[in-house]
Amino acid sequence: MSGRSGKKKMSKLSRSSRAGVIFPVGRMMRYLKKGTYKYRIGVGAPVYMAAVIEYLAAEILELAGNAARDNKKGRIAPRHILLAVANDEELNQVPVYVSVRENKQKDNEKEGASNSTSEDGPGDGFTILSSKSLVPGQKSSGLAAKFVIHCHIPQWGSDKCEEQLEETIKNCLTAAEDKKLKSVAFPPFPSGRNCFPKQTAAQVTLRAISTHFDGTSSSSLKNIYFLLFDSESIGIYVQEMAKLDTK
Structure with missing residues (x-):
């Protein structure tokens, strides 16, 4: 038996795996260092940040799942996330300046809608408005x-x-x-x-x-x-x- 066999290759563990979190610790570190070069950022800061964001995401997903179940829906929609945050006293104080989009539209569709509105003018006694679910403190962007x-x-x-x-x-x-x-x-x-x-x-x-x-x-x-x-x-x-x- 030869004693010169090489060392077994060890699979490299990511910083997230070593910290026991799912969210990427390395990416959090890059976000913290971006634009803050004059500050010293400890190695534990991105780990703590990833753990906090992971906890908040899990909490919101659990409440949104309950809201979807109460509405007899099998899939979580942005409306359920808004309801989950709005109905929780503590979470409602966190995302004051966060806006959750209802749906995604292409830019050309938005431009077409705006052009048609300006050309057509007011309707015959009624107008169809776009709808958006809001929580307290959220800005109603694009809502008439x-x-x-x-x-x-x-x-x-x-x-x-x-x-x-x-x-x-x-x-x-x-x-x-x-x-x-x-x-x-x-x-x-x-x-x-x-x-x-x-x-x-x-x-x-x-x-x-x-x-x-x-x-x-x-x-x-x-x-x-x-x-x-x-x-x-x-x-x-x-x-x-x-x-x-x-x-």
């Missing part, structure tokens, strides 16, 4: 509305769902009054998983608005818009508003 009112819409068929929907609309109007808004826009409530019949939703919505203005002597609201996307909904609202005029 100045304020977004978050509310809970009851499930159709649940106990007192019509009364709850009417109360929700009244609360939205009250919140708009508190902000001294001159206009407010309501989306079509039958959309999504709530499955309210269009006729019933229109009746409840108009009844709630009528009750709100009957109970107040002065209001800052001058216009109320309805975001309707099909001819059937438009016909229903026109019919129900005509019934209000006859009363």
Whole structure:
């Protein structure tokens, strides 16, 4: 047996493996050194930074998974991440200046949309606005509305769902009054998983608005818009508003 056999090659372990974290420690070190050449950065700083970011990512993913499960979704969407951060008291204070994109669009699509808006001008009484879920402190970039009112819409068929929907609309109007808004826009409530019949939703919505203005002597609201996307909904609202005029 020859005693001159070479040493066994040892597989080189990364700094992340030696530290017991998943996030790349070497990359964190490069980020810390970038633009901070006059500072001394210890070897433990990127390890601690990677461990903290890994913990935050795991915590947010767990809460986002719970939000997706509650919404009966099998995949985590950016909306679930926003809900997870917004519903947690501690996490809600961390990403104040962080914006989570809803979807990715090409630049040419954005330019085409902006050009068509400028050329077409205002529509025939209604305009379709882009939607974005916001958390407190997040800047509403690219959103036409100045304020977004978050509310809970009851499930159709649940106990007192019509009364709850009417109360929700009244609360939205009250919140708009508190902000001294001159206009407010309501989306079509039958959309999504709530499955309210269009006729019933229109009746409840108009009844709630009528009750709100009957109970107040002065209001800052001058216009109320309805975001309707099909001819059937438009016909229903026109019919129900005509019934209000006859009363």
